[in-house]
Amino acid sequence: MFKIFDLSLQINGFPMKEAKAELQKIQSIPEQQFEIFIENKKQEIVDYHLKNNASYQKIVGKTTFNNWKDLPIMTKKDFQKPLGERLSSGFTLKNVYVNKTSGSSGDPFIFAKDKFSHALTWATIINRFGWYGIDFNTSYQARFYGIPLDFIGYKKERFKDFLSNRYRFPIFDLSDKILEGFLKDFQTRKFDYINGYTSSIVLFAKFLQQKNIILAAICPSLKVCVVTSEMLFEDDKILLEKQFGIPVVNEYGASELDLIAFQSRSFGTHGEWQVNSETLFVEILDDENNVLPYGNEGRVVITSLFNKAHPFIRYDIGDIGILDSKSTAKKPVLQRLVGRTNDIAILPSGKKSPGLTFYYVTKSIIEDDGNVKEFVIKQTKIDTFDIEYVSKTELNLEQIQKIEAAITLYLEKGLVFTFIRKEKLERSKSGKLKQFVSLLK
Structure with missing residues (x-):
């Protein structure tokens, strides 16, 4: 079958074949050797930025390092200067992937990823959705997201929706009249999965509850619902599963980094939140920047192991979380995340x-x-x-x-x-x- 989604990424300069091969190679590393892989990647990415990134050199204050714990904690404040000043040698605004953070934490900034790093992000996302039988080339997505309303931005996003085999439900107005229209679309379209902002999807589920409708009964092609960008509370998850009649999966990510954690199918409907250890290194720190043992609540600090265009090294994402005590280097488990809610x-x-x-x-x-x-x-x-x-x-x-x-x-x-x-x-x-x-x- 013609793979339009994969092809669209390839055409935009993202080497998907290489990225998928790299991800497979990482996933094949045995548990007992995975810690060595992580340590090598940490050393490699820091050495790279200390050698090639003037902005990061200035933050660290030197061009070499001996101890991981001595590296400064980066925050969004470090990125609030023109992007061109933050790129590594050899990278320009023309040969990197550029985007803006949502500003959901109140600290917006523009960031960059090199093309291979961004391809790895997509390879990871494709891999995780594949756990639930979703193929971005063939599966039809009901997308609960916003959309730019200016003419060019709107058309561009709709074209991306076409390439990605998805139908967008804009979430700026979620009054009952609009939700009634959403319901009609589910009756007439063969959606395979729902993906989007938690609060919007929960509002739709509450609307279905009022009407005493189970979504899977009117749209039997639905397999799974993946919520993202906001906290999913347990009672909301129960409501979603009841009204949709399908498994509900919790995704945690950050556009400037990668997919951070994704609920694993192998543990049932209320499965574990498996952290992405393939492209990220996640630490939990206390207020004095000490690394906390598994099972302790603290600040979520993340290192992007592959992004050479722009450093995200020991980056405080602004969330509070706990890594489960049964976590390992290869399979860290996010026990709980505090925050990321929106009124x-x-x-x-x-x-x-x-x-x-x-x-x-x-x-x-x-x-x-x-x-x-x-x-x-x-x-x-x-x-x-x-x-x-x-x-x-x-x-x-x-x-x-x-x-x-x-x-x-x-x-x-x-x-x-x-x-x-x-x-x-x-x-x-x-x-x-x-x-x-x-x-x-």
Whole structure:
């Protein structure tokens, strides 16, 4: 069969055949030798960036290192300068994969991956979805994601949907009338799986619950639902499995890194959250940056073992988690993740929008010059929002008008926004910023 998804990645310069072969090679390393593989890859990637990346040399303060634990912890602050200044020698904006983080933690930035590293990311994703019989070339996806609403961005995303064999349900408006339309699509289309933002999919399940409908009964081709980007609570998982009638899989990832953890099928419906040890090295640290033993709660710090274009070495992702005590070097298990939740915004028209909608709104203030360092959005009344931000310079009238136009486009007219520049933003006990907070009762 013609593999349009694989071909589209190959055409874009991502060496998928080589990446899949490399992943297979890594997965074939025996457990007893895997720790040596990890140690070698850690040494290799740090040596590479200390030799080839001026930005990382400056962060470390020297060009050699002796002890892994002495390497500095990188944070999103380290990346809030023009991308060109952060690339390794030999890499330019034209020969790397470039993207923006969602800013869900309130610290947006633009990042890069070399083409092979990004191909490995896709190889890993393809491998994990394959655990559930999903083939991106042939399986039809019901996609619960946002979409750019500007003409070019919209058309580009729809074309990517076509190449990826997926049908997108935009999640900016999740009122009952819109969800009724979603339901009709499930009645007429032979979807193989659902993938998307947790909060949006949960809202759809609650809608089905009100109507006393089991989704698999009207769309029997469905095999699995994979939720991502936000915390999946146990009661929500139970609701999803009941209303969809299919297994629900929890995915944890970060666009700047890779797929971080994916629920393993071999352990049943409520299986273990298997950490990606093939392309990442995950540590759990305390407040003093000491590595915690398995079973202890701490900061999730991740090293990208293959990205040569841009260093992510001992990078504090902004989450709190626990690696299970039965973890091994080859098969670390994420016992629990704390955070990554998003509130729902309820608007004057009755429209409900997940907090991640604000990712598309705030993209308009994310610029490569690193001016806006952090931001949070607080809903103080049903029609009133505060945007609190930290920046080098105050947002000017043109920028504010651009943001307000985006808000009208993505949400609705008549919303009142106040822009408040601050020296620093209030954080939760875990040290994480929540991008969107609803203060409505």
